[in-house]
Amino acid sequence: MAKKVNRKIRMGMVGGGRGAFIGSVHRMAANLDGQIELVAGCFSADPKKSKLSGQDLLLDSSRVYSSYEEMAKTEAALPEGERIDFVTIVTRNNTHVAIASAFLQAGIHVVCEKPLAFTLAEARQLKRIADKSGLVFALTHNYTGYPMVKEARHLIQKGKIGDIIKVVAEYPQGYALADLEGPKENVGAINNWRMDPHVSGASNAMGDIGTHAAQLAYYMTGIKIKELSAELSTFIPGRPLDDDGNCLIRFENGAVGIIYASQVSSGEENNLNIRIYGTKGSMEWHQEYPNDLILKHHEKPRQVLRRGNDYLTNAAKDFTRLPFGHPEAFIEAFANIYLEVARAIRDRLEGKKPKAYDFPTVDDGVYGNAFIETVVKSSGSKQKWTKFPSV
Numbered sequence: 001m002a003k004k005v006n007r008k009i010r011m012g013m014v015g016g017g018r019g020a021f022i023g024s025v026h027r028m029a030a031n032l033d034g035q036i037e038l039v040a041g042c043f044s045a046d047p048k049k050s051k052l053s054g055q056d057l058l059l060d061s062s063r064v065y066s067s068y069e070e071m072a073k074t075e076a077a078l079p080e081g082e083r084i085d086f087v088t089i090v091t092r093n094n095t096h097v098a099i100a101s102a103f104l105q106a107g108i109h110v111v112c113e114k115p116l117a118f119t120l121a122e123a124r125q126l127k128r129i130a131d132k133s134g135l136v137f138a139l140t141h142n143y144t145g146y147p148m149v150k151e152a153r154h155l156i157q158k159g160k161i162g163d164i165i166k167v168v169a170e171y172p173q174g175y176a177l178a179d180l181e182g183p184k185e186n187v188g189a190i191n192n193w194r195m196d197p198h199v200s201g202a203s204n205a206m207g208d209i210g211t212h213a214a215q216l217a218y219y220m221t222g223i224k225i226k227e228l229s230a231e232l233s234t235f236i237p238g239r240p241l242d243d244d245g246n247c248l249i250r251f252e253n254g255a256v257g258i259i260y261a262s263q264v265s266s267g268e269e270n271n272l273n274i275r276i277y278g279t280k281g282s283m284e285w286h287q288e289y290p291n292d293l294i295l296k297h298h299e300k301p302r303q304v305l306r307r308g309n310d311y312l313t314n315a316a317k318d319f320t321r322l323p324f325g326h327p328e329a330f331i332e333a334f335a336n337i338y339l340e341v342a343r344a345i346r347d348r349l350e351g352k353k354p355k356a357y358d359f360p361t362v363d364d365g366v367y368g369n370a371f372i373e374t375v376v377k378s379s380g381s382k383q384k385w386t387k388f389p390s391v
Contacts, residue, residue: 003349003350005350007081008036009341009345010039010040011036011037011039011086012039012041012071012086013026013027013038013089014099015043015091016043016088017043017049017050018044018052018053018056023043025331026088026111026334028335029338030088030338033335033339033342035338035339035342036338038057039063039084040063040064040071040084041059041064041065042065050064050065072087072102072103072105072106072108073106075106076107076108080349083108085109086136086345087103089103090113091113092200093115093117093200094118094201096117096118097117097125100112100126100129101129104130109137110136111139112139113139114139114141114211114212114215114365114368115207115372117365117369119369119373120369120372122369123369124366127362127365127366136341136344136348137361138337138340138359138360139359139360139361139365140360141360141368142333143212143215143287143333144216144219144333144337144359145319145332145334146329147291147316147319147336148305148307151315151316152276152285152293153220154315155283156220156276160280160281160295161279161283161295164223164251164253164276165256165277165279166257166277167217167221167223167251168258168275169257170271170274171212171213171262171270171271171272172265172271173265173270174263175263176264177264177266194208194241196240196241197240200241201372202373203245203376204241204242204243205241205242205244205245206371206375207372209263210247210261210372211372213261213272213274215360215367216272217257217259220274220276221251221255221276223255224251224252225250226251226388227250227386227387228250228259228374228378228385229378230246230247230248230378230379231245231246232376232379233245233246236264242379243262244260244261244264245260245262245375247375247378272287272288273287280297282297291307291327292305292306292307306324307324307327308320308323309324319336340357341357344357363391370389374388
């Protein structure tokens with residue numbers, strides 16, 4: 001008989017200390033449904049900053065660590081119910097694999113920011129470790145957490161728009177243009193770690209936000225990329241990595257598509273959007289207006305499905321907290337990943353058989369790193385098309 005676990009799921013965090021935007025987003029999201037509590041962390045590679053960040057969060061000082069290695073070892077030695085159940089990793093790209101591996105080998109479940117790894121080879125290495133451990137591993141591609149994205153995915157699976165023949169996913173931003181302002185000698189300076197190939201990896205714009213567009217296309221349609229033709233550009237002089245990228249896509253089912261990402265699209269904020277065309281109709285979703293899903297059919301008026309309404313399916317309802325007319329957005333999308341992670345971990349703690357949970361996994365991370373590597377390879381090649389690796 002399964003045992004009942006009458007406590008919150010205990011969370012640790014690596015990274016996300018003072019001044020870190022994404023760390024506070026994760027903490028708010030994890031806390032939203034009252035199922036998770038933060039009890040420990042190593043919030044910076046600087047031990048002093050880690051301790052100060054722990055004070056900010058009112059944590060027991062004995063559970064605030066100077067290194068992730070110390071944290072993994074010490075937490076694993078604590079009794080079940082006292083030690084952390086999982087760790088969230090919100091550090092820079094080049095550190096994910098080492099940190100995740102340490103906690104998996106310590107028997108602790110993992111939630112990790114994207115991209116999964118610095119390279120595809122590292123991503124595959126981490127997948128082997130995660131698969132062998134049998135532990136929960138979630139990747140925070142947070143846009144998959146929006147209720148109307150889940151509704152779209154469900155409708156596509158049910159054949160609402162027929163067979164998929166074209167996908168257009170784009171993520172334009174304009175913030176990097178600000179780096180062209182100011183003294184001439186500052187232009188091209190690496191003032192954002194995502195622009196540093198030693199930290200970020202082989203790509204900036206396509207690696208950082210283009211992977212979100214690619215993942216969203218895969219999550220909603222269930223169709224993987226077969227091959228692509230890409231061009232990466234750097235418009236800010238002196239930058240070693242791309243700030244704009246464009247890809248023509250061929251999917252495994254014969255569909256075609258376009259994925260583009262840009263950080264030099266003047267006036268854009270976070271305009272991730274996707275349009276999916278099928279043989280019976282099409283749909284589109286915009287991250288800046290996330291509560292709407294637009295359905296279009298030939299010779300019929302377009303429909304706008306709205307989050308929170310009774311006419312939606314359980315795919316959206318199960319991840320909706322507020323009635324219609326009360327917008328839900330970015331934090332709630334992250335929270336939906338944490339909600340499913342908490343369910344998965346609680347089921348394991350109670351001895352229940354794991355089931356299908358709705359969050360991106362280590363496999364999605366490998367797919368993302370494969371996308372980055374193929375885009376970079378294609379952009380530097382004279383060939384028109386580059387085959388997508390098997391993942």
